[in-house]
Amino acid sequence: MERRDVQGHYERLAAEYDEHWVYGPHYITWMSARIAETLRLSSADRIADIGCGTGMFAREVARIVNPQHAILCADPSPAMLHQIGMPPPAALTPVVASAEDIAVGRVQLPYGQLDAIWLKESVHHVADPATTLHGLAARLAPGGRLLVVMLPTSIEYPLFQAALDRFTELQPNPELIVDNLRAAGLQTTLRYVDYELRLDREKYIGMVRARYMSVLSTFCDSDVEKGIEEMRAAHPEPVLAFPDRFAFLLGVKPGEGR
Structure with missing residues (x-):
């Protein structure tokens, strides 16, 4: 059910998406820095x-x-890509495509091979992660890196x-994604990274109501x-403090990069 309606969900949320995902002044900077350092990005990378x-995060x-x-x-x-800007910044090139489209080559990319790919909290939208990650790995140059950033199957959010x-029911297990990356021929490591969130309770309730x-x-x-009523009863405090825990799964393609 979640996967069938996912595109419609994001089309409806696009105009206010950043408002609901920018938890605080440092979150985007923090996460983007973790992505860049984990992938060991350089200015020459595709x-x-x-x-x-x-x-x-790309910005x-x-x-x-x-x-x-x-x-x-x-x-x-x-609709989501439109929020990047029209025209987009010179450092970013929007591509209307799903992970599956890129994995099977339905969309032509400007680069024949890629040096680094990341999927940040999107792998759970992929119907067949094993096949799709295998296809993405095939797009990597020798020494290329593929990073999957995802939540674990259990989260400590102040949700109802x-x-x-339902999140636990739908969320794939990071260990299974590790297996998928290894089956795709990538040398894979898994680590967990924590970030503490502190949000005004009413702001967070508004995010939940908007289905962030x-x-x-x-x-x-x-x-x-009804769930918001449950949340208000369970969390009367004006500021909600809770951990956001991410699994960082890094796969590296054998061989020497350029």
Whole structure:
């Protein structure tokens, strides 16, 4: 259900997506720096952000790396890509495509091979991760790197219980994604990185009402409102503090890069 409606969910959320995902003044900078350092990005790399949304992380990575080649920002939602800017910044090239499109070559990219690819919290939208990651790995140059950033199957967000349970039900296990990357011929490591979030309770409730997480799109309006009542009762504090834990799965293609 979540996967069937995912594109419609992001089309509806596109105009206010950044508002709901910019948790605080440092989150985007922090996450983008972790992506850049994990992938060991250089200015000479040919880079793709798969499932980029509005390009918020690609934009900051471009600032950090100052790439010689524009970062490819791939997303199946034209509405999300439109938020990058029209015309887009010179350092970013929007590509209307899903991870599956790129994996099987349905979309022609300006670079024959890529030196670095990342998927940040988008692998759970892929119907067949094993096949898609194998196809993405095939697009890497020797020594190329593929990074999957994802949440674990259990999260400590101050959401209502039904949403937490459904998230666990739908979220793939990072260990299985590790297996997929290794089966694709990549030398793979897994590490976890934590970031503490501190959000005004009413702001967070507004994010939930707007269904800032795709799992929330699987609930009807009345269920979301009932869940918000549950959240208010469980969390009377004006500021919500909770950990955001990410699995960083890095796959490296054997061989020497250029």
